């Protein structure tokens with residue numbers, strides 16, 4: 001199959017030839033004709049399989065064919081995305097694919113001055129890529145109007161429809177024309193989001209390229225069990241031993257990102273970070289430097305998990321597992337894109353076992369465990385059953401049975417809280433597998449706010 005056979009026009013085919021896109025990917029093969037026909041669409045396809053061109057190419061073609069001038073402050077296509085970096089990237093894609101067409105694209109997002117955005121919108125824009133908060137600000141200041149809007153795209157649709165954005169999105173949806181084309185794209189759709197999404201589409205085409213929530217095929221994944229306090233040391237060891245080049249490292253909290261960054265930089269490693277506490281220019285600069293190979297390691301929160309396309313990124317490390325299982329699929333999908341292969345390594349400590357179990361159940365795969373010599377955890381990571389449960393009793397190492405010697409009766413020890421207080425060497429060091437879960441681990445604090 002070729003792009004020409006999908007009915008794309010010459011100005012688009014010319015660009016695809018320059019980009020050396022020889023064959024449409026499976027999601028493009030199905031999405032392009034459906035979008036050209038004006039249908040609503042819910043498309044699930046793995047990370048890195050060209051979903052962006054799957055909506056951008058046919059939408060550019062429809063806009064060019066309609067040949068309606070866009071009025072002042074109006075827009076014809078709105079693409080909503082969850083992060084500022086992704087807004088910038090999707091806008092660049094529209095600009096690139098549409099370079100031979102007389103259409104205007106633009107991106108608006110928060111963290112930067114609103115005035116230049118208001119100026120730019122005055123002339124009208126054919127394709128506006130936006131994050132919801134800033135779009136709403138612009139709408140409330142009458143800088144953007146939706147009366148000419150023909151298509152709404154939710155990229156990373158499941159993320160856009162989850163609770164985090166609901167307040168802003170409800171307000172945006174209320175302002176959009178009811179008659180419009182709506183397109184939803186993501187690599188993951190939970191059952192709940194799927195039914196919510198269904199309600200906002202009219203007679204939709206449903207595209208399902210593989211089993212739901214599948215990780216990218218070309219990413220080799222494994223887990224290294226480790227004690228929490230030794231993760232940083234283990235990361236350094238893996239970095240040296242594997243001679244990793246470029247690595248994207250995900251850490252759960254902003255504070256955690258900065259701590260790891262400081263340690264790496266103190267060791268003379270070229271590293272930078274992305275998270276929600278940094279200014280927008282420094283976030284964009286960090287990503288640019290990473291893409292340009294000026295820094296070797298980018299440490300990030302989940303703000304970098306979705307959609308970002310970094311050419312030939314070879315390795316993703318989950319320093320911490322994500323709280324939301326879907327984010328695992330997106331994080332590791334930053335590697336193994338566009339036919340390339342990649343590796344994703346997760347450093348997992350005992351209290352992350354429930355997260356690991358949830359990830360395995362959602363993706364329908366058990367992750368291989370590979371202990372690093374010298375880093376075998378004292379607190380064993382419980383085994384998982386592949387269906388989201390922990391196996392309660394991890395196998396104990398077998399010891400040869402010795403005949404028991406009769407013990408001398410000991411005097412009773414002083415007690416605390418009704419329990420015997422252990423003392424002496426090895427006290428409190430009983431193998432965790434034989435000990436009940438420590439209350440500190442069981443009652444974990446809620447995770448810090450990612451992003």
Ligand SMILES: Nc1ncnc2c1ncn2[C@@H]1O[C@H](COP(=O)(O)OP(=O)(O)OP(=O)(O)O)[C@@H](O)[C@H]1O
Pocket residue numbers: 020021022023024025028045046047048049050051052053186187306307308309333334337338
């Ligand atoms: N038909 C094609 N042939 C070759 N490369 C392609 C093709 N389509 C897209 N690409 C390239 O594949 C890469 C991934 O595309 P894209 O970012 O659209 O993936 P995605 O499916 O949106 O992934 P994610 O779920 O992570 O957002 C990009 O670098 C893009 O240029």
Ligand SMILES: [Mg+2]
Pocket residue numbers: 051052155307
């Ligand atoms: Mg994408």
